[in-house]
Amino acid sequence: MVTGRLKSMSAARVALQPCVPAFHRLPGGRPRADLVGGGVYGVGVTAQGDSTDGRAGVGDTDAALHAVSAAVLAVTRHLSVREVLQVIVRSARRLLNARYGALGVPDDDGSFAEFVAEGISERQWQAIGPLPRQHGMLGAMLREGTAIRLPDIEEDARFDGWPPAHPVLKDFLGVPIRDGDQVLGIVFLADKRDKGGFTEADEKLLTLFAAHAAIALTNARLYERSRELTLVEERKRMARELHDAVTQKLFSLRLTAQSAGELLRVDPERAAVELDRVQRLAGEALTELRTVIVELRPAELARHGLVETLRKHVNLLDVLHPACVVFDSGPIGAVEPEVEMAVLRVAQEALHNALRHSDATTVEVGLVSEGGRLTLRVRDDGRGFDLEAAASCGLGLASMSDRAAAVGGRVRVESERGKGTSVRMEVEFR
Template sequence: MTTEPAIPGDVPGGEQLDAVLQAVSSAVLAVTRHLSVREVLQVIVRSARALLGARYAALGVPDDDGAFAEFVAEGVSDKQWEAIGPLPRQHGMLAAMLKDASPVRLPDIREDSRFEWWPSAHPVLKDFIGVPIRDGDLVLGIIFLADKRTPGGFTSQDEDLLTLFAAHAAIALTNARLYERSRELTVVEERTRMARELHDAVTQKLFSLRLTAQAASSLVRADPERAAAEIGRVQRLAGEALTELRAAIVELRPAELGRHGLAETLRKHVAVLDRLHPVAITFASRALGDLPPEAEMTVLRVAQEALHNALRHADASSIEVCLEVEGRRVQLDVRDDGRGFPDGAPASRGLGLVSMRDRAESVGGTLTVTSEPGEGTFVRLEVPT
């Protein structure tokens, strides 16, 4: 649980400096306790909002195209976000700060020449402050705050305080990115090790299996008794190879599942695909709680396969991924607006769909695939928890 820092403006007189230092210290410690980049972004926003006593706070992370790769906010509910619409790209004050990346403090953002408009569902903001999070000359993100709870709007002291906090937050955010990068390298090294083990163990077993089968085939007529013995050995070797393959598959369980759980792992996977493909891919999830490892693995693999199919075959403009728990079952939905299946029988087509159904059945789950020509495809996986 994160402890929010005290609001300096609530502390009178000579105690104010101590309150400021304590607030910054509490906020920075809250940030550095988290290793996931997404978690760090969320805690930075939450801490900055509490630090300056603002009603609204947001943090945008720039991409390579002059827009936002990620955008997190506090003070706006999920329902409000849905009504507001897509992630901010290049617009108004946010676009101006992306280009300039200098601190901005305004008594009323609506009266500034850089202000353009908000979506109809967007909350009406008045006093505004924005400060970049820098690592040297590199802008890691921009913190935006609006509507200070105490009268008078944001002060120059607030700007100094937020700038100080941003400098410390930059360290935490940089550390989180380095940690995630090192974890990715660790995963690559682990997969390389597993490939070597598969080659050494399973490949040799399959080679022996092939030789034994050839021997049994040559003995069927000349020596049926020996042929039967060789066939028995084939069965034993096949069983051993299957056992080793299953063990290898278990070990290949993504490390992210163990560290961050299914929802965060799948969110990151979707975010990567969204950046790599022109298709708009979105992800939504509710709290899942603890899930059995087998269920997590199945849901992740089916989601990856469904996304792969949609990106490769659907010719879609958007793909939606939703993950939630309904009763005692975890439910995964993957929906695209692509071309659909022309023959109306999607469940029978392709090894990918067969593989997804086999995965679902292996953990007592069900897979439903529906599609109509020109109406896209809908994949639903339900797995008992």
């Protein structure tokens, strides 16, 4: 965190000094001291000629670049657009020691497609109401595409008032996030904690950070787009499977039912055989259709994250099947997309096995994160099976192990006849 005021980029001298870490939770629940300085020391900026703790002083430009570099690295560790936006705001706010920060991504309808804020509570945010429109100072920044720095935002002619419950801001610094001529969004800070408000040096620092943040935001958008294309291909594949598997069974079902109807009057015994076949084909078609419906769901993974996607998946299965399917999870934090996909696929395979083969009355799904390790557990109270014969049972155990191994994880299966089955996947994440 920049702990001192940058009065001028040429006059200030910089020292590395111990600073109070801002603790937040890593994925897995463990705290981490998130220091913009990138290590044990934060960046302390002073106006004196010597360092504040006897260490060798370094140029203020180096310190500023060091702080920006640490903030940029914090942003580029994330691939989700929403996460990138949140980390940009958080990093910018810490970088310039501001009380409030926000970032808006404009849409084509005069509002904002995304808007994230730091420094206000969830209750305040809900009380403020709908996302802001592109008017007032925010609209001016989008139209003009230039930085705006003000000692008191309410005294500017472009100011258009505060919505109800909005905190009253004073000093203001806003910078566009640009990709060439396109404004991707605007990041702005308010109420600098240091006396005197934002300086010209602060504006330059935030502009430099915004230029790098634009790269991270563009990269995240491209990544999500590539995932969307992958999901489109997956949906096409599932559509082909739907046509190849379910449609054929339904066609056979129709012909068999017609045959049974014709035989019912002339040969009741053969008609009964055909009706038994109708029942079997209907059951197979229903199973195939359920599988297709379930496997079309991962499109929500990029939008809602692993916990919510898995919760919806379990709720769907609970409706579709007679067994009681329940889900339990706490917050897991940010997980790499490839790990999310692997965990989801293993969960789907384990659930499919439990619901199709175990005759279980209850299937429990749990997801926990602890110490940088994500653990998935799918447990049923079904009939169990012989693990030694599992390779020939078509239960997909090899597939689950392969998916876990691809992301550095492992799967352990425990089962005993008459005592149910437990599938446990463990994987470490950053």
